[in-house]
Amino acid sequence: MISTNTNEPLLRADKVSRIYGKGSQAVHALKGAELVVYPGQLIALKGRSGSGKTTLLNILAALDQPSEGAVYHGTRDTAAMSERQRNELRRKEVGLIFQSFALVPYMTAYENVEFGLRIAGVDSKKRKAWAEQALQFVGMKQRMHHLPPEMSGGEQQRTAIARAIAHKPKLVLADEPTAELDSKMGLQVLKVFRDLVEQEGISILLTTHDPAIMEIVDHVYELEDGFIVQKQA
Numbered sequence: 001m002i003s004t005n006t007n008e009p010l011l012r013a014d015k016v017s018r019i020y021g022k023g024s025q026a027v028h029a030l031k032g033a034e035l036v037v038y039p040g041q042l043i044a045l046k047g048r049s050g051s052g053k054t055t056l057l058n059i060l061a062a063l064d065q066p067s068e069g070a071v072y073h074g075t076r077d078t079a080a081m082s083e084r085q086r087n088e089l090r091r092k093e094v095g096l097i098f099q100s101f102a103l104v105p106y107m108t109a110y111e112n113v114e115f116g117l118r119i120a121g122v123d124s125k126k127r128k129a130w131a132e133q134a135l136q137f138v139g140m141k142q143r144m145h146h147l148p149p150e151m152s153g154g155e156q157q158r159t160a161i162a163r164a165i166a167h168k169p170k171l172v173l174a175d176e177p178t179a180e181l182d183s184k185m186g187l188q189v190l191k192v193f194r195d196l197v198e199q200e201g202i203s204i205l206l207t208t209h210d211p212a213i214m215e216i217v218d219h220v221y222e223l224e225d226g227f228i229v230q231k232q233a
């Protein structure tokens, strides 16, 4: 039977623990963290430096595996997937954004986004239109033939967002996406996130220290010493 429940979680972390190293050197970075992301939500994951935010984001993105517990993308347990299936999941279904933008410096904004679409396996006939659509969405179409060193930090991050959304993922995971930006540019980027959620129905989970972000998100999860201690609407 086809499910008619549209409110099934897109992503779920179930008692996720992560231990780095062994014996007396072991670091318990996560100790049973739990969170849920539903379709069309903008969610912040906050916490002090060292609380485990990046560790959890990497596990949610299937870049790393939990020591205990499980991560589900829809109904799929990432631990039950092959490495190849996890690669496919990251390339095709998820968009990743990093603090440092991670653009290829000798490719224009357009080429960076188009390159991302190639990696996602998008048909060559669709790539130009999808790349331009994404750049238009983030307000970078006018400047799409510029190289990253010719752009401001905000423009580079908006290009990185275009790259992360061009293949039309349902979920975007962003690690400290405004950390390198001044408050004005940070706000521009946040507005793009809000618009993506409202207009495209994408879900976004971002890690942050930035108090301004708390104002515009649907939920905040707070990590403290490897636990989710608070979830506020």
Ligand SMILES: Nc1ncnc2c1ncn2[C@@H]1O[C@H](COP(=O)(O)OP(=O)(O)OP(=O)(O)O)[C@@H](O)[C@H]1O
Pocket (backbone or CB within 6 Å): 020, 021, 027, 028, 029, 047, 048, 049, 050, 051, 052, 053, 054, 055, 056
């Ligand atoms: N590869 C690793 N090996 C050993 N310990 C690690 C490793 N990566 C992270 N840690 C430790 O795990 C804990 C959580 O780190 P994590 O980077 O997830 O925190 P964070 O909340 O993202 O911090 P920040 O805000 O500073 O980026 C820290 O104590 C950190 O030192």
